Amino acid sequence: MISASSFGGLEFLVAGPAVGAALLPLLRDSRRVTQAAIGLASAVLAVSIWMWVDVVSADGAYVWQSNASWIAALDVHWRLGVDDLSAPLVVLTALLTWCCLVALLKRAPDCGGTSALVGLILVIEAGSIGTFVALDLVLFFVLFEVVLIPMWFVIAAWGDPHDEPGRRRAASRFLVVTVTGSALMLVAFLLLRSELGTFDLAALTERARVIESDRQILIAVLLMVGFGAKIPMWPLHFWLPDAHSKAPTVGSVLLAGVLLKLGTYGLLRFWYDVVPVGALEVAPYLGALGVVGIVYGALACLAQPDLKRLIAYSSVGHMGFVALAISTMTPQGLAAANFANVAHGVITALLFFVVGAVKDRVGDSGFGVIGRGLYARSPHLAAVLAVAAVASLGLPGLAGFWGEMLTMLAAYSPHPDLPQTTYLVFMVLAGLGVVLTTVYFVVAVRKVCQGVPASDAVTDVEADEWVAWLPLVALTVLLGLAPMVMLWSADVVAALPVTP
């Protein structure tokens, strides 16, 4: 371990936003609250980048570990630590929170109560980062649940202003499905505890192989269903389109960019580290569901008359790729899943920002309402939308490409104990999904950006929006051109079939 654990960096990443959420609304003036929150989020972002540098220099091992007892009677501790799997997601969370807060500075939702919204966003940041860095199963579970009520609020109170029952239904459906999943996840955690007698993730990783394989399969299934509700994995995805499209822009960004990652992160962490034997038995089912998600998401997108819902459904497809990558149970799959995770977070967040901006300007996100010819009506907005769309469909040179590419390569040579032919079929179907994704995004861009311009002008991208979006655009290009930023660790590079 390189860094001293007494330093408290991870404690700051978790507690800082939480304390901020409690104290900042006392400033009363919502503009000052937002400014102060941006300051706090910048500090969190800076610390998270520092942490990432430390992780890189430790070659991916756990750093910044700390341990303090919390509930002695249940043997629950505040065990924190971060490694190469969680570090990029922590940075992603910190970055997206920062972008959301910047976006709120000038254009808060009409419903008012921006201070409360800022507070909730900070709670979501604290809970998400906490989940990524928690090394105690019960702590992981508690922090996993911490984000739910704030996100429910964000959707139910600041969501689509035209559809109050709809946004409330969407919020509650999101919450109920996720809680069912996380309760099953808790059952899996407690099964692990009853087998091995500890909630400590590091100790579990060392001892896990002694669990007999029946038990491992049961735990792996419970974890798959539990995290699958969050990812969301087809057929548990039904809460997602409504929740994303009814949520306010910042809600959609955090939902797609951060909350879905909690599911894939959990699956990666526990399947690979803790129950690999059981996971191998279940993996083909996850792969199949992932592929169904890819194809289903693409077909659903083709039929969408609404741009925001289209992007929501595209998440089902992209997360299907991540699920397929996870299901290969190889180091390549792990690297691909992690890369696709981050890429999807960045690109989809950008897409939701742009579509949210369009929706704010014209009042709705239906293709009919937006009208055609956005290139002529507001060129910069249209250009960012087009860049994000082609990044999302996996154009080489942008971030989306590597996630899909590496996933398909991983599916070509899955773990030797997995059925090779089945995975070959998965790979072909995923390739079909890529084609369909290209089709629907190109059609969407055609419908919105090209064509004879509708008569009404649309305000172009403004300065504050550029500030919130440019980091995401830059990251999209950076991850596309220099994927080594994320694929640096020696064992990952050695495992890759090609050198990126």
Add this chain to the structure above:
Amino acid sequence: MTTQVIDWWAIAPPLCLVAAAITALLVDAFAPRGSRALPCAISLVGVLAALLASAALSSHSRATFCLPASGIEQPVNCSWVIDDVTLAWWLIILVSTGLIGMLLQPSVHRGELPGGELYFLLLSSATGALCLAAARDLITLLVALETLSLPSFALVGLRRRNRRGAEAALKFFIVSVVATAFTLLGISMVYGATGSVAAGRIATSVATGAAVEPVIAVGMVLTLVGFGFKVAVVPFQVWVPDTYVGAPIGVAAYLSVVSKAAGLAGLVIVLVRFFSPYVDLWSPMVAVAAALTMTLGNLAALRQSHVVRLLAWSSVAQAGYLLVPLAAGGSEADIGAMQAYALMYAIVNVSAFAVVGAVSAWGAVTVDDFRGLVRTRPWLGLALTFALLCLAGLPPGIVGLVAKVAIFRSAVEGELTWLAVVLAINVALGLVYYLRFVAALLTPAPVRAAVAEPPASGQPGGQREPHGAELFVVIVTFIAAAVLSIFPGPLFFVLP
């Protein structure tokens, strides 16, 4: 025949309550009119004295009312045992009784309930609850159960000139009498088969028997009925919604917290202290009962729009959760988890009933009537929101979440994975109606007439300020739940 030596310290807490009960009744009868707060004050002093006496007992376990040993097969057996488990139940019972006593004071103040009788009955019933948790023979258990029950019938029907209350009391009374009759029948069968009513001796004779004796098994199951009725275990939950609605709200809180805790204590004593060798027989029974109770409670609560009915069915569902550790075998850790959950439930449920009582005094009945409470009465609204989230087990109600983790853990370690999965689905089910209620509280929409204006029916009250005692209970329970959410450690004071 030797005279028994009685350990007076061991029975001091119930004696404090009895003394306070009689004093409250007499003082109210002879005191000048206008001193309506006196019975409440006296009973609070009694509860505090009982708490202090229990605290003094906590150093080591005690027993009294013992039968001397006679031969190897008849070991020493004490009818009254105070150990950590008993003391934990006592803490839950006494704290809840004190808080509920304060909740009832506003009704006394307004002249809706007679103070002396109310506090006499409340403390008498609580005395029964204390005795139940310490009893270790079937006769003492039965007497304690009756002491708990009889005053509570009167409490339910105590409201002056209220037909609904009388009907609720009658229904409650009839079902309860039938349940107790079953328990009595069960006790007589167990006595007939084993020749004893004492816990230790029954356990010994059950353990030495080669196989499960049908008579004893049937007797055991019948004995459980009376306690299951108190806990509101399916199929003995039918009385719950009507009785809660008909009773004064403070009394409904009493039934849902103190009476339920005492019933649980009784179930634990009967199954773990008397019939632990039959664990393979009763554990699946309790597991099925728990699964049915939580599922039925949650499904029924989904359909409720009447707030007290909703809380009534929610308390049935919570009873299902509370039974899970017993189904897991009732080891020491299981009982600890159950008591941790019961403590959490007592605090937040009293909190919820306190707010509902304060708000319904100005005419709010349905969930819709509570719309916008967080805007109009922020503290009441936030306290109720927090209490509901604790009951649902979601952060920020971390205390509820942690208590649920303990329950899940019992289920999983007791090899009841299927029950844990049922529990998981039920947690999500419960979320639906708790959330609907929370959403109504937070709605910014204009509050409906029922809350904003005095009720038309001319009942006392109207848009009145909550009584100080109610506010005190709301604040204390809210702070307790909030502190336990950050430091959940003290919740598990009894876990080994």
